[in-house]
Amino acid sequence: xxxxxxxxxxxxxxxxxxxxxxxxxxxxxxxxxxxxxxxxxxxxxxxxxxxxxxxxxxxxxxxxxxxxxxxxxxxxxxxxxxxxxxxxx
Amino acid sequence: xxxxxxxxxxxxxxxxxxxxxxxxxxxxxxxxxxxxxxxxxxxxxxxxxxxxxxxxxxxxxxxxxxxxxxxxxxxxxxxxxxxxxxxxxxxxxxxxxxxxxxxxxxxxxxxxxxxxxxxxxxxxxxxxxxxxxxxxxxxxxxxxxxxxxxxxxxxxxxxxxxxxxxxxxxxxxxxxxxxxxxxxxxxxxxxxxxxxxxxxxxxxxxxxxxxxxxxxxxxxxxxxxxxxxxxxxxxxxxxxxxxxxxxxxxxxxxxxxxxxxxxxxxxxxxxxxxxxxxxxxxxxxxxxxxxxxxxxxxxxxxxxxxxxxxxxxxxxxxxxxxxxxxxxxxxxxxxxxxxxxxxxxxxxxxxxxxxxxxxxxxxxxxxxxxxxxxxxxxxxxxxxxxxxxxxxxxxxxxxxxxxxxxxxxxxxxxxxxxxxxxxxxxxxxxxxxx
Numbered sequence: 001x002x003x004x005x006x007x008x009x010x011x012x013x014x015x016x017x018x019x020x021x022x023x024x025x026x027x028x029x030x031x032x033x034x035x036x037x038x039x040x041x042x043x044x045x046x047x048x049x050x051x052x053x054x055x056x057x058x059x060x061x062x063x064x065x066x067x068x069x070x071x072x073x074x075x076x077x078x079x080x081x082x083x084x085x086x087x088x089x
Numbered sequence: 090x091x092x093x094x095x096x097x098x099x100x101x102x103x104x105x106x107x108x109x110x111x112x113x114x115x116x117x118x119x120x121x122x123x124x125x126x127x128x129x130x131x132x133x134x135x136x137x138x139x140x141x142x143x144x145x146x147x148x149x150x151x152x153x154x155x156x157x158x159x160x161x162x163x164x165x166x167x168x169x170x171x172x173x174x175x176x177x178x179x180x181x182x183x184x185x186x187x188x189x190x191x192x193x194x195x196x197x198x199x200x201x202x203x204x205x206x207x208x209x210x211x212x213x214x215x216x217x218x219x220x221x222x223x224x225x226x227x228x229x230x231x232x233x234x235x236x237x238x239x240x241x242x243x244x245x246x247x248x249x250x251x252x253x254x255x256x257x258x259x260x261x262x263x264x265x266x267x268x269x270x271x272x273x274x275x276x277x278x279x280x281x282x283x284x285x286x287x288x289x290x291x292x293x294x295x296x297x298x299x300x301x302x303x304x305x306x307x308x309x310x311x312x313x314x315x316x317x318x319x320x321x322x323x324x325x326x327x328x329x330x331x332x333x334x335x336x337x338x339x340x341x342x343x344x345x346x347x348x349x350x351x352x353x354x355x356x357x358x359x360x361x362x363x364x365x366x367x368x369x370x371x372x373x374x375x376x377x378x379x380x381x382x383x384x385x386x387x388x389x390x391x392x393x394x395x396x397x398x399x400x401x402x403x404x405x406x407x408x409x410x411x412x413x414x415x416x417x418x419x420x421x422x423x424x425x426x427x428x429x430x431x432x433x434x435x436x437x438x439x440x441x442x443x444x445x446x447x448x449x450x451x452x453x454x455x456x457x458x459x460x461x462x463x464x465x466x467x468x469x470x471x472x473x474x475x476x477x478x479x480x481x482x483x484x485x486x487x488x489x490x491x492x493x494x495x496x497x498x499x500x501x502x503x504x505x506x507x508x509x510x511x512x513x514x515x516x517x518x519x520x521x522x523x
Contacts, residue, residue, distance in 0.1 A: 007407070014364060014410040015371075015387060016403040017395030026404065032465050033408060037357060039350045040424040047426040056287060070151040076372060077379035085373045086380045086389035 001031055092116060097124050097168045103191040103200070105209035108137050109169035118164030120278060125160055126210040126219035129170040130177055131262065132251035133157050136167065140253050141185035142175045144376045144397030154251020155283045156220060156262050163278045168216055171206030175399045176367065177224055177255045179203050180470050181461060182231070184401045189458060192235060194495055198455040201234030203227040207265050208235040217267050218275045222252060224260040225355055226450075226474025229486040232265055233450035233498025236488045238272045238515065239265040243506050244481035245290035247276075248283030254366045256359035257288075259478040269487060269516040273298050276508065296509040298516035303337030305514065306443040312348040313448025313473055313500075321492040326449040329489035329499045332521055333447070333514065343439045343446070345476065347431040354428035355475040356468055357412050357421045364409030367402065370394065404464060432479045440504050445514055449473055450486040450498030473500065483508040487515035489522075 002010075007027045011018040018026060068081060077084035094112045101109070107129050115122050127133060130140045132150035134157075139145040153161070160167065174184035182190040182205025190205040192198040193213040200209045204221030208231030211219055221228040223241035232239030240263045247262045254260070264275035273296060280294035309330065314323045334340060345351075372380050372393040380389035395403070412421035439446060452473055461467040477484035482502055489499035499518065503511040 002411075010407045010411050010414075011403070012387070012391065013414075014403075014406050015368075015390040015394055016398060016406050017391035018403070019395070022400070026400075026407075029404065029464050030408070030411075032463075033356070033468070034411075036465055036468075037353045037412075037421060039353045040357065040421065040428060042350055043354075043424045043428045043431070045427050047423055048430060058284070066151050071374075073151065074148055074375035075379075076375075076377035077382070083374055084379065084382055086382045086384060086386045088386050 002027065002034065093122065095122055095124065095166050097166065099215040101215065103193050103196065103209040103213050104188060105171055105190055105206045105213060105215060106169045107139060107141065107172050107187055107206070110136065110167055113166035113168055115166035116161065116164040118162060119274070120160065121164035123165050123218065124168035124216050125165045126168050126171050126207055126216045127157065128173055128204050128207050128219070128221050130173060130222060130253045131157060131220060132253065133167060133170065136170060138170060138253070140176045141173045141187055142398065142402070143186045144370050144372070144394070147377070148375050152251065155248035155285060156279045157251065159278050171204070171210055171219060173206055174203035175402050176253070177203040177222060177227055177260070178363070178401050178405055180226070180230055180467050181456060182206060183458065184399055186399055192455050194236060195455070198457055198495065199234065201231035201451070201455060204265065205231045208232055208237055208239070211235070211237045211265060211267055218271050219265045220262060220279070221265050222260055222262050223478065224256050224359060225471045225478050228263045228265060229450045229474050229484060229498065229500060232486040233496065234455035236496030237265060237267060238269045238485065238487050239263065240272050240276060240485045240508065240512065241477060241483065242276065242280065242508050243483045245288050246280050246292050246294070246506070246508060248286040248289045250283055250285040256362040257366070258362060259359055269298055269512060269519050272485070273512050292506055294508060296512065299513050300517040300520045302333065302514055302517045305338040305445065307333060307338050307340050308343040308439050308443035308446040309340050310343050310345045310446060310448060312345050317469070317472065318449060318452040319454070319492070322449050322453060322497050325490040325492055325497045326499055329518060330447055333518060336517055336521055341443050343443065345432070345435045345439070347428060347435045348472070348476065350428050351432050351476050351479060352468065352472050354425040354432070355471070355479055357425035358429065360405045360409035361413050361422050362409065364406045364413065367406055370397065372397065401464065429479045432476055436480045436482060445511060446502040448500055450500040454492050454495035454497065477502050481505065483511050485511045485515045487519055489518065
C-alpha cells in the first residue's frame with residue numbers, strides 16, 4: 001500500500017505534479033494497479049542476457065540537419081537565437 | 090513527386106480527425122492519389138502533430154517520420170491526422186485531450202484505442218487506409234471494435250523514426266484498411282530498413298495476399314477462450330476458426346501459461362519506458378506553454394506538465410517512476426523482463442508445432458462511452474493483444490461477425506517476420522465470407 005503522501009512524492013519526483021483534489025482518487029487507483037502487479041510475484045528467476053545481440057555502431061559523421069531557425073520555431077520562449085529555460089541553480 | 094492535389098473535406102461526424110488537409114498534394118506511385126489518414130503521434134512536416142495532448146498543441150514537426158516519407162514517395166496524399174488516446178495511452182480514444190472519437194457502428198460506443206481515429210476514419214468511409222501504432226493492441230483493438238482490418242507488424246519491420254515514442258521496446262507503426270488487401274498494400278509501402286531507427290530490420294514486404302491455406306496448422310490457446318472473454322464473442326470467433334478448417338486448415342489446442350502475468354509485465358514495462366520517454370515534454374524546446382523562468386526548475390516543469398498532460402498520462406509516468414525506483418526495481422521491472430522472456434519462450438514452444446495462433450482480438454465488443462472509467466478495468470481489456478507486443482511477433486485483426494450488432498475481430502498471430510502468413514490467413518477468411 002502506498003499512502004497519499006507517497007503518491008504526492010512520486011508525482012514530485014516525476015515532475016508531473018498533482019492537484020490536491022486528485023490525490024485521494026489517484027492513491028486509490030494506484031494501489032489497485034500495484035495490487036494487480038503483484039501477480040508478477042509468481043515469476044521466478046532473474047532476467048537472462050539476450051543471446052546473439054551485438055551493438056550496432058555507426059561512424060560519427062556530420063550530416064545536414066535542421067537550421068537554427070527550424071529548431072527554434074517550436075520553442076515557446078526564445079531570446080537572441082536561444083531557447084529560454086527555467087533556472088537550474 | 091508532388092504536383093497534383095485532391096480535395097479532402099469530409100464531414101467527420103465521428104471526430105476521427107484532429108487535423109484535416111483539405112487540399113493535400115500527391116504524386117505518382119502505387120498509392121497515387123490515395124488519401125491516407127495518419128495517427129497524430131507520427132511526425133508530419135508542416136502539419137500539426139499533437140499526440141492528442143495539450144502539451145503539444147501547436148507543435149509543427151520540422152521533419153517527416155520515415156513512414157510518411159515513404160507514403161509521399163508512393164504518391165499518397167496525407168489526408169489528415171487522426172485522434173487517439175493521449176500519447177497512445179488508452180483503449181478507447183476517450184483519453185484524447187480534444188474529445189473522444191465515436192464508433193461509426195454505434196455512436197454511443199467507443200471506437201477502441203488508441204488508434205481509434207484511424208479506425209473510425211476507415212469504418213466511417215472517409216479513407217480506405219490509415220496508419221496506426223500498436224504498443225499493446227492499439228491497432229488491433231480499434232480494428233476489431235470498428236469492423237476493419239489492422240496489422241501490427243513484426244517488431245523492427247517498420248521504422249519508428251519520427252514516431253513520438255511512448256514505449257519503444259513494444260510499439261510498432263502498422264497499417265489499417267477496409268480490407269486485408271488494403272492492409273497488405275499499405276504494409277508494402279511502409280516496411281523496410283531505415284538506418285535512423287537502430288531496431289530497424291532489412292525485411293521489406295512485397296506480397297500479394299493469397300487465399301490458399303490448405304494444411305495450415307492453427308494453434309488455439311485455451312486462455313483466449315477462458316474466463317473474462319465474453320462467451321458470445323468466443324462463439325463468433327470459434328465459428329470463424331471453423332470456417333478456416335473448412336478451407337483446409339487444422340486446429341491444434343495449445344496453452345500460453347505466461348498469460349497469467351503477461352498483462353502485469355506489459356504495464357510495468359510500458360509505464361517504465363513512458364516515464365523516461367515523456368521526460369522530454371517540458372514546454373522548453375516545443376509544446377508548452379513555456380515554463381515560468383522565474384520559478385525553480387522542478388516547480389516550473391511540474392506546473393507545465395500537470396496542466397499539459399491528462400490524468401492517464403500522469404498516472405503512467407508515476408507508475409513507471411515508482412516501478413523503476415530503488416527498492417522496487419527487483420519486484421517490478423526485473424520480474425516483468427523475466428515474464429517477457431517467458432512469453433517469448435511460450436510462443437516459441439507453440440510455434441514449433443503450428444504455423445499461426447488464432448483467437449479473439451478483444452474479450453468483448455466495443456464499450457459504451459464512459460463505461461471504463463476505472464483505469465485497471467480498462468487495462469484488463471488488453472489481455473489478448475499484449476502478448477504479441479511482448480514477444481515482438483506479427484498479429485492481425487480481421488472482422489469475423491457481430492455480437493449484439495457490434496463487430497468482432499479474429500486475431501491471427503504469427504512467427505517473427507511471417508507478416509505475410511498472418512495476412513494470407515486473414516485474407517483467406519475474408520474471401521470466404523464475402
